[in-house]
Amino acid sequence: MSQLLLFNVSNGLITGAFYALMALGLSMILNLSGVINFAHGGFLTLGAYFAYVLQQRIGFFGALLIAPMMTAVLGLLVERVLIRPLYGRDPLYSLLLTFGLAFILVDGVRIIWGPGSPPYQVPEWLTSPLSATYFFLTGYRVFMVVLVVTAVAALFYVLNYTKLGLRIRAGTKDLETLSTLGVNTRILRNLNFGLGIYLAGLAGALAAGFLGLSPALGTSLLMPSFVAIIIGGLGSLLGTLLGGLLIGVAVGLTTVFYPAASEAVIYVMLGLVLVLRPRGLLGEEGRLH
Amino acid sequence: MNGLKQHYAKIIVWAILLTIPYWFTYVGGYLGLANEIVIYALAAMALNFLLGFTGVLSFGHAAFFGLGAYGTALTIKFLVPSTLVGLAVGVLTATVAGMIIGALIIKRRGVYFAMATIAFGQLFFFIANRWNSVTGGDDGVGNWHRLPINLGFAKIPLFHNSLVYYYFTLLMFALAVGAMGLLLDGPFGRSLMAIRENERRARFLGINIELHVWISFVISTAICGLAGGLLALLDNFVNPRDLRFDLSGVLVVMAVMGGMRSFWGPLLGAAIFQWLREVLSSHTPNWQTYIGIVFVLVVLFFRRGILGFKLSTVKS
Numbered sequence: 154m155s156q157l158l159l160f161n162v163s164n165g166l167i168t169g170a171f172y173a174l175m176a177l178g179l180s181m182i183l184n185l186s187g188v189i190n191f192a193h194g195g196f197l198t199l200g201a202y203f204a205y206v207l208q209q210r211i212g213f214f215g216a217l218l219i220a221p222m223m224t225a226v227l228g229l230l231v232e233r234v235l236i237r238p239l240y241g242r243d244p245l246y247s248l249l250l251t252f253g254l255a256f257i258l259v260d261g262v263r264i265i266w267g268p269g270s271p272p273y274q275v276p277e278w279l280t281s282p283l284s285a286t287y288f289f290l291t292g293y294r295v296f297m298v299v300l301v302v303t304a305v306a307a308l309f310y311v312l313n314y315t316k317l318g319l320r321i322r323a324g325t326k327d328l329e330t331l332s333t334l335g336v337n338t339r340i341l342r343n344l345n346f347g348l349g350i351y352l353a354g355l356a357g358a359l360a361a362g363f364l365g366l367s368p369a370l371g372t373s374l375l376m377p378s379f380v381a382i383i384i385g386g387l388g389s390l391l392g393t394l395l396g397g398l399l400i401g402v403a404v405g406l407t408t409v410f411y412p413a414a415s416e417a418v419i420y421v422m423l424g425l426v427l428v429l430r431p432r433g434l435l436g437e438e439g440r441l442h
Numbered sequence: 443m444n445g446l447k448q449h450y451a452k453i454i455v456w457a458i459l460l461t462i463p464y465w466f467t468y469v470g471g472y473l474g475l476a477n478e479i480v481i482y483a484l485a486a487m488a489l490n491f492l493l494g495f496t497g498v499l500s501f502g503h504a505a506f507f508g509l510g511a512y513g514t515a516l517t518i519k520f521l522v523p524s525t526l527v528g529l530a531v532g533v534l535t536a537t538v539a540g541m542i543i544g545a546l547i548i549k550r551r552g553v554y555f556a557m558a559t560i561a562f563g564q565l566f567f568f569i570a571n572r573w574n575s576v577t578g579g580d581d582g583v584g585n586w587h588r589l590p591i592n593l594g595f596a597k598i599p600l601f602h603n604s605l606v607y608y609y610f611t612l613l614m615f616a617l618a619v620g621a622m623g624l625l626l627d628g629p630f631g632r633s634l635m636a637i638r639e640n641e642r643r644a645r646f647l648g649i650n651i652e653l654h655v656w657i658s659f660v661i662s663t664a665i666c667g668l669a670g671g672l673l674a675l676l677d678n679f680v681n682p683r684d685l686r687f688d689l690s691g692v693l694v695v696m697a698v699m700g701g702m703r704s705f706w707g708p709l710l711g712a713a714i715f716q717w718l719r720e721v722l723s724s725h726t727p728n729w730q731t732y733i734g735i736v737f738v739l740v741v742l743f744f745r746r747g748i749l750g751f752k753l754s755t756v757k758s
Contacts, residue, residue: 189501189553189560191691235738244553245499246741249698252691253737260730376564376687379557387554416568423561427546 160289161405167294167363169401170301173394174356176378176385177308178349180393183382184325185345187244188236191251193378194371195258196350200224200357201370202262205273213276217300221354228350232343240342255372263368275362297359304355305394308348312390321345325388377404380419384426386436395434448705455706459615463608471717474676477608479716481673484615486696486708488665491622493694494702495631496658497638499556501690502563503666505543506536508685509566510667511674512577519586525600526591529614529671536667537660539566544659548652551641563687570682582681600675611672618665623705625661634658666693691737699740701747710748 175193182190203223207216231254239247279292312318320341324331332338357371364370377400385396400419407418426433462476489503514532522528547558570577577583588607591598600607625631633654636644645651674680683689692715700711718736722729 183553183557187553189557235742239741242745243499244556245493245694245698246745248499248501248553248556249691249695250738250741253695253734253741256688256730256734256737260728260734264728264731376561379561383558383561413572413574416572417565420562420565420568424546427558431549 156286158406158409161409162402163289163294163405164408165402165405166398167297167401168404169398170298171356171360171364171374171397172377172381172401173397174301174304174352175374176381176393176397177305177390178352179378180382180387180390181321182346182349184388185321185328186236186240186247186342188239188247188251189244190346190349191248191375192231192254192258193251193349193353194373194375195255195262196224196228196353197357197360197371197374198262198368199227199258199371200354201273201361201366202266202357203354204358204361205266205271205366208274213274217358220358221351224354224357225347225351228353229343229347231350232346236346237339237343259368259372266366266368268368270365270367273361273366293362297363300355300359304352308352309390311348317341317344377419380423384423384433386433388437389433389435392433392435451706455709459612463605473604473608475716475720477604477611477676478673479713480608480611480615481669481676482693482696482716483709483712484618484672485666485669486693486700486712487619487622487705488662488669489693490697490702490708491626491665492658492662493697494704494707495626495638496634496655497641498655498659499552499694500559500659500662501556501694502559502561502687503663503693504685504687504689505563505566506540506663506666507670507673507689507693508570508680508682509536509539510670511680511684512570512583512670513667514671515583515586515674515680516576518589519583523589525588525675528588529668529675532671532674533664533667536670537664540660540663540667544656544663548656548659560687560690563685563690567682567686570685577682580682582679584679587678588675607676611676614668614672618668622661622665626705630654630657695737695740698747699744701749704747704749707747707749714748 175197179190179193182188182193200220200223204216204220207220211219235250235254236247239250275293279296281291282288283290283292283295310318312322320331320336324336324338324341324345328338331341353371356374360370360374378397381396381400382393383396384399385392385394400422403418403422404415407415459480462471463473466472466476485503485507489500492498492500510532512532513535514528517531518525518528521531543559543562547555547562550558571579573579588600590600591610598606598610600610626634633644633649636647636649637651637654641651670684673684696711696715697708698711699714700709701707715736719729719733722732726732
C-alpha cells in the first residue's frame with residue numbers, strides 16, 4: 154500500500170511539475186500582457202515533437218537543450234506577428250486568437266507526425282530503477298525533478314536579480330510608467346512571451362519521455378494549469394508554482410483511492426479555494442477586481 | 443429610423459427562419475443543417491446576452507450547453523420518457539450549475555473571469571467522460587429518442603417527422619430569443635448595458651453590479667442549456683464533445699463573427715460557421731486547421747463582426 158501510495162504521489166509530483174512549468178509561463182504572459190494564452194498547450198506539444206525529431210539527430214540531451222529554444226523562437230514570432238496588434242484591446246480577442254492558434258498547432262502536429270504516438274527514447278541508464286523496493290523511482294524521474302527545480306530556480310533568479318526580471322516585474326505592476334521611464338515595453342513583452350513559451354517547450358520535451366507523445370499532450374495539461382494559476386493566486390508566481398504541485402499531488406492521491414474522480418478533484422479544490430480564499434493561496438489582494 | 447430598421451431586420455430574419463426548410467436544399471443545404479444552425483444560434487445568442495450586452499466574457503459556456511444536453515438525454519432515457527420533461531430537466535440542470543458557478547466567480551472581472559469560466563468549464567467534461575455507469579463515458583448516451591408530445595386532443599409527431607421537429611426547435615428559439623429581446627429592451631437590459639459601458643459609473647448610479655451580472659449569467663446559461671437539450675433531441679444522442687472547451691470557443695467566435703453588439707449577429711455568425719464547418723469537414727480531413735485559421739482571421743480582420751461592421755460605417 155505504501156508503495157502504491159508513494160508511486161502515485163511521485164507521479165503526481167512530476168505531473169504537478171509539468172503543470173507548474175506550464176502555469177508559470179501562462180502566468181507570466183497573463184501578468185505582463187493580459188493575454189490568456191490558450192495556445193500554450195499547443196506550444197508544449199510542439200516542444201515535445203521538436204525534441205522527438207531532434208533526438209534522432211543529436212541525441213537525447215541535445216534535443217532537451219535545443220527543442221525548448223526552437224519553441225521559444227516560434228513563440229517570439231507568434232507574439233510579434235499575431236498577438237502584438239491586439240494589445241490594448243478587449244482580452245476577448247487575444248483569447249480567441251490563441252484559441253484558434255491552439256487548433257492550428259495541435260492539428261498541424263497531427264498532420265505532420267500523424268495521430269499516433271511515435272516512440273520517444275529516453276537513454277537506458279536513466280530508465281532503470283534506482284531501488285528494488287521502489288521500482289518506480291527511475292533515474293529519469295529524478296532527472297526530471299532536478300531539471301524542473303533548476304529551471305524554476307533559474308526563472309526566479311532571472312526575475313528577481315536581473316535587469317530583465319526587474320523590468321518584467323515592474324511592467325506587471327504598471328506598464329505605462331515603465332514605458333515613460335524609457336523601457337521599450339514592446340520588446341519586453343516579446344521577450345516575456347518567449348520566456349513563457351520556453352518553459353512550455355521545456356515541459357513538452359520532458360513530458361515526451363514521461364507521458365508519451367500525442368497531439369493532445371499539451372491540451373491535457375492546459376486545463377489543470379489554468380486551475381493551478383487560480384488556486385495559487387493571480388499575480389503570484391510562487392503561488393502558481395505551489396498551485397501546480399498541489400494539484401499534481403491531489404490528482405496522484407485521488408488516483409489511489411478513487412481513480413474515476415482523479416480529474417474532478419482539482420475542480421473541487423478550485424471551488425473550495427474560491428469560496429474560502431477568493432484571492433488564491435498567495436494571491437495579492439485586489440488583483441481580481 | 444433605427445427602430446424601423448430593426449423592425450425590418452426582425453421581419454427578414456423570421457421570414458428566412460420560417461421558410462428555410464422549403465428552399466434550403468436548393469442552395470446546397472439540408473434540413474438537419476438548418477436545424478443545427480438554429481440551435482447553435484440560440485446558444486450563441488444566449489452567450490452574447492452576457493458577452494455583447496453585459497460586457498462579461500465567458501469562455502466556458504459549452505459546459506452549460508452540455509449540461510442541458512445530458513440532462514435532457516438522461517432524463518428521457520432513465521427517468522421520464524417525455525420530450526418536454528426531459529428538456530425542462532436539461533434547462534434546470536444548466537441553470538442550477540450556472541447559479542452556483544456564477545456565484546463563485548461573479549466578483550472577478552475581465553481576463554480573470556474568463557479564466558475562471560475556462561477552468562470550471564472542463565469540470566463537466568471530465569464528469570461526463572469518466573462517470574461511465576451513468577453517462578456512458580466517451581461513448582455518450584444513445585439508445586433513446588425524442589418522443590411525440592401528447593396535447594390531449596392531438597399528438598405532435600416529433601420523432602418521425604424532422605420537419606415538425608425543426609418547427610418545434612424554432613418555437614423554442616422564438617420563446618427564448620423573444621424573452622431575451624424583451625429583457626434587453628426593458629430597464630434590466632438598460633442596466634446591463636450601463637454596466638457594459640462603464641461599470642464604475644453604473645455602480646455610482648446605484649445599480650447592484652454583482653446581482654445584475656449574476657442574473658445575466660444565469661439567464662445566459664439557462665438558454666444555453668435549452669439549446670443543448672434541443673441538440674440532444676435533434677441527434678437523439680449526446681457525447682462528451684457537446685461540453686468540451688472547443689465548443690465554448692466556437693460559441694464565442696460565432697458571436698464575434700456575426701457582431702456581438704447586434705442582437706441578431708450571433709445568428710448570422712452561427713449560420714456562417716456551421717456552413718463553413720460542413721463544407722470544410724466534407725472536403726478535407728484537416729478541417730480543424732482551417733477552423734483555427736478562421737478564428738485568427740476573424741480576430742485580425744473582423745473584430746466588429748459582419749453586422750457590427752455595417753453599423754460602424756454608418757456611425758462614422
